[in-house]
Structures are given as structure tokens and as C-alpha cells.
Amino acid sequence: MHRIAGSHLRRALKQHGSSRFASTSAVKQSSGGLFGWLLGGKPTQLPTLDVPLPGITLPPALPDFVEPAKTKVTTLPNGIKIASETSMNPAATVGLYIDCGSMYETPESSGASHLLERMAFKSTTNRSHLRLVREVESIGGNVSASACREQMSYTYDAFKAYVPEMVEVLIDSVRNPVFFDWEIKEQLQKIKAEIAEVSNNQQGLLIEALHSAAYSGALAKPLMAPESAIHRLDSSILKEFIFENYTAPRMILAASGVEHDVLVSVAEPLLSDLPGVKRPEEPKSVYVGGDYRCQADSQDTHVALAFEVPGGWYEEKTAVVVTVLQMLMGGGGSFSAGGPGKGMHSRLYLRILNHYHQIESFSAFNSIYNHSGLFGILVTTSPDFASKAVDLAAGELLEIATPGNVTQEELDRAKQATKSAVLMNLESRAVACEDIGRQILTYGERKPIEHFLKDLEAITLNDISSTAKSIISSPLTMASWGDVIHVPSYESVSRKFHSK
Numbered sequence: 001m002h003r004i005a006g007s008h009l010r011r012a013l014k015q016h017g018s019s020r021f022a023s024t025s026a027v028k029q030s031s032g033g034l035f036g037w038l039l040g041g042k043p044t045q046l047p048t049l050d051v052p053l054p055g056i057t058l059p060p061a062l063p064d065f066v067e068p069a070k071t072k073v074t075t076l077p078n079g080i081k082i083a084s085e086t087s088m089n090p091a092a093t094v095g096l097y098i099d100c101g102s103m104y105e106t107p108e109s110s111g112a113s114h115l116l117e118r119m120a121f122k123s124t125t126n127r128s129h130l131r132l133v134r135e136v137e138s139i140g141g142n143v144s145a146s147a148c149r150e151q152m153s154y155t156y157d158a159f160k161a162y163v164p165e166m167v168e169v170l171i172d173s174v175r176n177p178v179f180f181d182w183e184i185k186e187q188l189q190k191i192k193a194e195i196a197e198v199s200n201n202q203q204g205l206l207i208e209a210l211h212s213a214a215y216s217g218a219l220a221k222p223l224m225a226p227e228s229a230i231h232r233l234d235s236s237i238l239k240e241f242i243f244e245n246y247t248a249p250r251m252i253l254a255a256s257g258v259e260h261d262v263l264v265s266v267a268e269p270l271l272s273d274l275p276g277v278k279r280p281e282e283p284k285s286v287y288v289g290g291d292y293r294c295q296a297d298s299q300d301t302h303v304a305l306a307f308e309v310p311g312g313w314y315e316e317k318t319a320v321v322v323t324v325l326q327m328l329m330g331g332g333g334s335f336s337a338g339g340p341g342k343g344m345h346s347r348l349y350l351r352i353l354n355h356y357h358q359i360e361s362f363s364a365f366n367s368i369y370n371h372s373g374l375f376g377i378l379v380t381t382s383p384d385f386a387s388k389a390v391d392l393a394a395g396e397l398l399e400i401a402t403p404g405n406v407t408q409e410e411l412d413r414a415k416q417a418t419k420s421a422v423l424m425n426l427e428s429r430a431v432a433c434e435d436i437g438r439q440i441l442t443y444g445e446r447k448p449i450e451h452f453l454k455d456l457e458a459i460t461l462n463d464i465s466s467t468a469k470s471i472i473s474s475p476l477t478m479a480s481w482g483d484v485i486h487v488p489s490y491e492s493v494s495r496k497f498h499s500k
Contacts (some may be wrong), residue, residue: 003133037098038312046460071436071446072260073330078247078276082267083436083446084260089210092160093429094167097175097437098152099379101336103218104284107239108232111191111225112241113147115233118187119152120145124176127169129183135169145169149211150369151441160257164266167253171270174246179407188230195227199296202481203378206304210374213290214306218283219369223488248274254437256429287372289475291490300360301386305393306376308474312369313442320455321467322366327421328414329400330379332362345399345413348377352392358385362393370442375471383483383496390488394496401468406461415456422452472497 052058069085075081102113121136121143123129136143141158154174156166198205212220225233253271257261287308313319330346331353352362360380369375377396381389399405425431426449439446476494480487 019483022128045417047261048372050487060138068449071448073440073445074260074264077267078272078274079247079274079279080251080253080271081440082253082260082264082271083440084255084258084263085414085432085436086259087257089257089429090159091157091429092163092166092255092284093152093157093433093434094163094253094255094258095155095264095437096170097252097254097434097441098174098246099150099279099441100245101147101149102221102223103285104245105221109237109241110221111229111233112238114191114223114225114455115184115187115229116152116238117147119179119183119238121173121316123178123180124172124182125178126172132173133168135165139165141166142319143173147223149219149221151438153251153434153437155430155479156431163255163262167263167266168270171210171253171267175270177238177242179238181235184233184235184238188233191225192227192230195224195230199298202298202300202302202380205364205481206302206378206479209292209294210304210306210376210477211367213292213479214287214374214477215285215306215372216288217285219372234494240449248276248277249279250441252437252440254433254440255432256436262441281348282370285369285372287474289386291477291478292479293484294481295475295484298478298481299383300380301380301383301388301389301392301480301484301487303379303480303487304376304478305379305387305390305397306364306374306477306479307471308367309366309373309375309471310474311370312373312433314370317329317455317463317477318470319368319373320466321450321459321463322368322471323412324414324418324456324459325464325468326366326375326402327418328406328410329364329377329396331361333361333363337479339437339450347406347410348396356385356389356392358382358391359389362389374477383486385484386480386484387488390493391496394465394493397468397472401465401472403462403465406464410463411459411464415459419456421451424450 069087071083071085073081073083100113105112109372121132123128124132126133136156136158139162141156141162143154143156145152145154153168155172158166181232208222209225212222214220218362248271251271251274253263253267289308309318309322311318328346329348331348332346348362348364353359358381360382361378362380365374365376365378377393379389421474425436436446476490476497478487478490478493
């Protein structure tokens with residue numbers, strides 16, 4: 001029985017082997033035989049893997065270094081700028097950036113920029129909202145809009161083959177909105193809901209409170225629409241705001257991943273008739289410092305200490321030092337969702353969060369604008385520890401401004417972390433597009449990344465202490481929300497910085 005089964009197996013293997021190798025001449029040259037095929041034996045005369053197959057042409061090897069694409073800028077006769085950089089990415093991002101935000105609002109138009117953000121990509125004179133949505137979805141695109149104090153942005157992201165469609169929809173949405181009453185009412189109700197939920201975003205609330213206390217003038221105007229605006233804003237106010245502010249010299253059409261000639265050829269006919277009126281003077285802001293307190297139903301106390309960053313983005317070296325300074329101080333929450341080591345090398349983690357369990361979060365922040373900015377520390381703590389937490393925040397700011405308290409190792413780590421964060425962010429098309437638009441609005445050009453890295457590498461320990469000292473010499477701004485009973489008085493905290 002076993003002998004019969006064995007003969008059947010040998011016959012089957014023989015038949016299988018003959019059919020398996022019938023069309024392979026290479027195996028006939030091999031000495032591996034049947035058992036070499038069964039057991040994976042290596043044929044002696046087969047070519048090695050580094051020998052090209054006959055009839056196959058290898059593509060050229062990728063270079064070790066690919067030079068970054070240069071940003072090209074074209075200025076149309078009416079003053080609008082069109083800027084772009086190319087990339088090998090199959091997708092592209094196109095954005096319209098406008099030198100207009102909440103700081104340009106008047107008492108009558110207060111809240112207009114917030115509402116315009118929500119009204120973006122709604123009905124136009126050429127498209128219903130439904131048609132616009134279907135056009136975007138049909139090419140797998142993504143649109144978004146955002147409003148800040150100094151600038152408005154509208155962006156469209158999709159495959160670069162659809163650049164003409166992207167540019168046309170983007171410009172149509174910005175230039176030709178209809179502002180139907182029912183669409184405005186719908187968005188105003190959503191803004192009303194945002195206002196009702198603002199207490200859930202304590203950090204954002206503190207930042208807004210700091211601006212209102214720190215500045216007199218344009219930067220003190222709220223980024224979020226005030227509650228009074230819900231019953232006042234209408235289509236006529238929005239149209240007037242756009243007419244006054246959405247002018248050619250204040251607009252940049254930027255793109256990442258698009259050939260410049262293609263972008264100009266598509267966009268020029270759509271933008272060349274924009275009014276080229278003289279660019280108005282930027283509204284003035286004066287840093288004054290001050291105190292904001294709000295007793296609210298909360299189990300925690302949220303406090304912010306801040307000072308002015310003099311010169312803002314126009315004082316480029318100071319702005320770069322402040323960026324590194326924030327990274328050096330760092331901080332975060334007492335619980336790191338990213339696991340051990342996430343930001344735990346920074347000064348505020350090592351010196352504060354690792355030692356005081358009463359503190360829930362303790363982090364440095366900055367908000368920089370064209371001519372000014374804020375730098376400071378945000379704190380969330382238990383109410384009975386609020387006084388001590390404020391003392392610790394003041395102490396850390398004073399420490400960083402004292403020469404000799406920061407080591408070269410800390411500075412080198414902060415510089416490398418800053419460089420890593422910037423370069424990683426610029427790998428995103430959306431970030432690169434925004435960087436093009438915002439830099440040209442601010443400086444009139446896009447400075448190459450090498451320029452920033454050179455300034456960053458040149459920062460010394462003396463730069464850190466002298467810049468920090470200059471910052472904390474300005475008047476103190478404090479903001480607190482929640483259970484603020486134990487928050488020290490403004491005067492007592494200010495004396496810690498200006499005792500002499």
C-alpha cells in the first residue's frame with residue numbers, strides 16, 4: 001500500500017515538474033533539479049538581483065539633493081500680486097490672502113470678519129451654494145476660510161490638474177458673494193452658539209482677554225463677533241466691508257504646487273478689473289498693559305501673564321528669538337497624551353510641571369503681529385494654589401531674563417526643535433501656500449527658508465536674556481477666568497517685574 005502511494009506521488013511530482021519547467025530555459029541550466037525547486041535550492045546559473053533584466057531600462061537615480069522650488073511673483077497693473085512655487089506633488093493648494101481682519105472693523109462693522117469667515121463659499125452671483133459644493137466634491141477638493149486680526153484667507157486644495165477650476169471658484173467666492181438673508185441668519189445662529197460655548201475654550205478666552213486689556217486701538221478689537229453683532233450684522237454691512245477692504249493692493253493669490261505661468265494665465269483675467277485704489281494706512285494699536293478678571297463657575301483658575309513683543313514681525317530678529325524662546329520654555333499639560341517625553345525636556349516641564357501636582361497646565365505662548373505682539377505664560381491650577389502659581393510664572397519669566405540662567409545645551413535643543421517644527425510644517429502644501437501669502441502681505445516678498453535658518457542659528461545666550469529682559473520691561477498684562485478669588489492683585493504682580 002505504501003509502495004503504491006509512493007509511486008503515485010513520484011509520478012505526480014514528475015508530471016508537475018515537467019509542466020512547471022517546460023517554458024523556463026533557465027531551469028534547464030540549473031543544477032538544483034526538482035528538489036532544488038521544492039526546497040528552495042539556489043540555481044547556480046540564474047543572474048543575481050543586481051543585474052538588470054534583458055529589455056528593461058532602469059530610470060535615472062534620484063539625486064541626493066533636490067533644490068527647493070523658488071517662489072515666483074507677478075504684480076498685475078492694479079497692484080494685486082500672484083505668487084507660487086512648484087513641487088512634484090500631484091496636488092496643489094491655492095489661496096487668496098487679504099490684508100483685512102478684525103482690526104479694520106468699525107463700531108458699525110464689528111464682527112464682520114468673523115461672519116465673513118462663516119459665509120465663505122456660500123452662494124455667489126454665478127453659483128448656488130449647492131452647485132458650489134457639488135463642484136468642489138466632484139474633483140475631490142477641500143475649501144476653507146479663516147479670519148484673524150490682520151488678515152483673511154480663503155484656500156482651495158485639490159489635484160493640480162484642476163487648477164483652472166480651483167482658481168475660478170476661489171475668486172468667484174471672494175469677489176461675488178450674494179449674502180442671502182437666510183444664509184446670513186443661519187450663520188449668525190451658529191456664531192451665537194459659538195459665543196455660548198466660549199467658556200469651554202479657556203485658553204482662547206484668556207488670549208482674547210489679554211488683547212482687550214493689553215492694547216488700546218486696533219488689536220484690542222475682538223476676533224469673535226460680540227453678542228450685540230448678532231442682531232446688527234446684515235448683507236449691506238458685509239458688502240460695504242468687502243468694498244472698502246477687498247482691494248487689489250491688499251490681496252495676494254498664492255499657490256503651492258502650481259506652475260507660475262499657468263496660475264497667472266488663469267488668474268489674470270479674473271483679477272485684473274479689481275479696483276487698484278491706494279492702500280490705506282494700517283489702523284494704529286498702542287500697547288498699554290492692564291488687568292482683566294472674570295469670576296465664573298469653574299473648579300479651576302485660569303491665569304495668563306503677558307508682555308509686549310516690541311516691533312512684531314517687522315523686528316525680524318526679535319520675532320525669531322521669541323519663537324525660540326517659546327520653544328525653550330515650552331511647557332504643556334500635567335498629563336501628556338503623547339506619552340512620556342512629549343515636550344518634557346523644556347524648562348517649564350522640568351522646573352514646574354514635574355514638581356507641582358496642583359498645576360494642570362503651564363505653558364509659554366506668543367501672538368505676534370506686524371508691529372507688536374504678546375509673549376507670556378498661560379496657567380491652569382486649583383484655586384487655592386493660584387497665588388503660588390502666579391508667583392512661579394513670574395519667577396520663570398524673571399529667570400529667563402537673567403544672564404547665566406539658560407545653558408547652551410538648552411538653547412541648542414530649542415533651536416533644533418524650532419528648526420524641526422518649521423521645516424516639518426513647510427512640508428505641508430497648505431502651510432507653504434499660507435507662508436507665501438502672509439509673507440508677501442507683510443514683507444512684500446517671500447524670504448527663503450535659508451534666511452530664517454541663518455537668523456535662528458545665530459541666536460546666542462545673550463540674545464535670549466536681553467530679548468526676554470526687553471519684553472518684561474514693558475507694562476504687565478494679566479487675565480484671569482474661573483475661581484479668581486486667590487489670584488494676586490495686578491499691582492503686586494507688576495512690582496515683581498518693575499520694583500526698581
